[in-house]
Amino acid sequence: MKQNLLRFVAKGATHDSNAQYEAPKCHEDTRTQLLSDVHDWIKEPKKETGILLLHGPAGAGKSCIARSTCEKADEAGLIGASFFFWRCADDRNNAQKLFTTIAYQLATKSDELAKYIAAAIEHDPRLLHDAPLERQFWKLVYEPCCLIAPERLYVRVIIIDGLDECIDTLVQVDILQLLAKAVCYDGFPLGFFITSRPEVHLQEVFDTKELIFATKLISLNCVPDVSQDIQTVLESGFRKGCDS
Numbered sequence: 001m002k003q004n005l006l007r008f009v010a011k012g013a014t015h016d017s018n019a020q021y022e023a024p025k026c027h028e029d030t031r032t033q034l035l036s037d038v039h040d041w042i043k044e045p046k047k048e049t050g051i052l053l054l055h056g057p058a059g060a061g062k063s064c065i066a067r068s069t070c071e072k073a074d075e076a077g078l079i080g081a082s083f084f085f086w087r088c089a090d091d092r093n094n095a096q097k098l099f100t101t102i103a104y105q106l107a108t109k110s111d112e113l114a115k116y117i118a119a120a121i122e123h124d125p126r127l128l129h130d131a132p133l134e135r136q137f138w139k140l141v142y143e144p145c146c147l148i149a150p151e152r153l154y155v156r157v158i159i160i161d162g163l164d165e166c167i168d169t170l171v172q173v174d175i176l177q178l179l180a181k182a183v184c185y186d187g188f189p190l191g192f193f194i195t196s197r198p199e200v201h202l203q204e205v206f207d208t209k210e211l212i213f214a215t216k217l218i219s220l221n222c223v224p225d226v227s228q229d230i231q232t233v234l235e236s237g238f239r240k241g242c243d244s
Contacts, residue, residue: 001118002107008100008128010091015070015082015159026061026068034218038069038193041216042078042157045150047191049216050183053206055198056220062195066161069193073157080145080155080190081105085165093167095133095175102158103140109155116144133171137178146187153189163196172196173205180211 012019026035041052056062063084073079081102086092107114120139121127127139145153166172182188196202198219206215 001114001121002104005100005104005107005117005121005128008097009104010083010089010097010101012086012089013083013092013097013101014105015067015074015079015084020067020070020082020084023067024064025071026064031061031065031068034065035068035072037218038065039072039076042069042073042191042193043076044191045156047183049214050188050191051179051211051215052191052193052218053215054193054195054218054220058197060220062197062220063161066159066193066195070159073159077154078156080109080158082159082161085160085162087165087167093165095166095168095171098160098175099133099136099140100128103136103144106141106144106155110148110153112148112152113144116147120144133174134178137182142182142188145189146185148189150189155190157191157193159193161195163194164199164202169199169201172199172202176202176205176211180214183214184210 011017014020038052038054041047054062054065066082066084070079070082082105083098083101084092091097103117107117117140120143124131124139127136131139141158160175163172163175166175176194179192179194183191205211206217
C-alpha cells in the first residue's frame, strides 16, 4: 500500500524531503520564544484551539519557522505529517496531492494508521487520484486518525506551510474550512499548524464563527525582538567570516 501511495506524494513537499532539508531554517539563537510557544502548543494532548495559524508578510521567515518547527517536532516524535506549498512547483502549487502526501506520512508513523488508510484505498481506489478534496481528507486523514485510541497515537500535529502559495484561492478556503470542521469534532486527535500571508480572503474565513473558536493566531508583525534576531544573525555571519 505504501508503495502505491508513494506515487501520489508531492515531490519536495515534506519536511524530510531533500528540498526542505537543504532549505534555510531559523538560526539557533533566533525566534527562540516563538518556536518555544509553538512547540508547547504542539505538545498539548488536548488543544483548546485545534489550529495554530502563523501569518506575516512575504520574507518574514514563515517557512524557516515551519521547517525549524518540523525539525523539533520530528525529534520529539510528535509530527504526523507536513506539506510545504510553493507556487513555482507543479506538485506543490495546488492541492491535488495534499492529502495523499499527508496520508503517506501518517501511514509511515503507525502500522495501525497504515492499516486503516489501506482499507480506505482498497474500498475506493479513486481516493488516490480522482476524488474530491473533501472526500480525500475525510477518508485518508480524518477517519483513520479517529479510529485509533488516543493513547496509541503519539503524533500530535500536521504542519502546512505557505497555504497562500496554493494558486487557487477557492481551494485555500476549502482547505481551511475542512480543517476547521475536523478540529471542532471531539474525536480528531491532531492539531494543524499553518503558515500563510495575511490574505484578505483567508482572513474572512478566520473571522467566521467556526474558525474564531478553533484557531489561535500569531502575527509576525507582533512578535518582539526581531531587531535582536537580525543582530544575532549578522554577528554570527561576521564571526564565521572572520574564522574562515
